[in-house]
């Protein structure tokens with residue numbers, strides 16, 4: 462059941478935002494970011510997701526990312542990604558994501574803020590250029606910069622590095638009317654502040670997560686459901702209202 466008060470808020474809304482995390486991509490078959498015991502698909506997080514680990518063994522880090530790129534290339538955006546993209550038809554719509562898989566863009570979302578970068582982008586450690594590279598699997602490991610032949614790294618944010626576009630994310634949070642928080646435990650700062658900022662500026666906060674999170678304590682609406690189911694239900698109700706008008 463979609464609460465009528467939520468539909469009312471969505472009918473009034475002009476700017477809508479969504480903060481998404483690993484939970485939304487898990488439904489596309491992409492394993493969540495961290496496994497058990499500090500291991501990530503069998504790799505130590507310190508070795509593959511820190512600047513120090515990369516400095517020590519770039520080839521090993523690249524083998525790990527190459528494997529993930531192969532897996533992600535086989536995954537498809539799901540209904541939750543699609544609904545967020547379709548909402549651009551009704552709203553000044555923004556997706557702020559902690560995911561690096563690029564599935565929001567593939568689903569058709571145009572306004573995507575990727576706080577943790579994008580696994581399909583590479584960044585040169587010498588000249589600093591950043592560009593998309595969709596080669597799977599990579600022909601050369603570690604890959605080299607097409608401009609200066611310098612060592613490339615994945616253009617993703619590692620532990621100890623600042624997230625991207627935080628100012629933009631905050632300004633969206635401060636000015637949106639409704640914020641969905643989907644499939645993220647919102648425990649990692651600074652991203653965890655985003656829904657709190659939205660809420661304190663008067664936005665309705667909608668949590669979609671099978672599990673309780675810190676957001677649950679102040680969210681205006683909570684769906685304890687998979688993202689695909691909840692977003693599909695909400696979108697159907699919304700369509701009914703908009704098509705009646």
Ligand SMILES: [Zn+2]
Nearest residue numbers: 585588606609
């Ligand atoms: Zn370069």
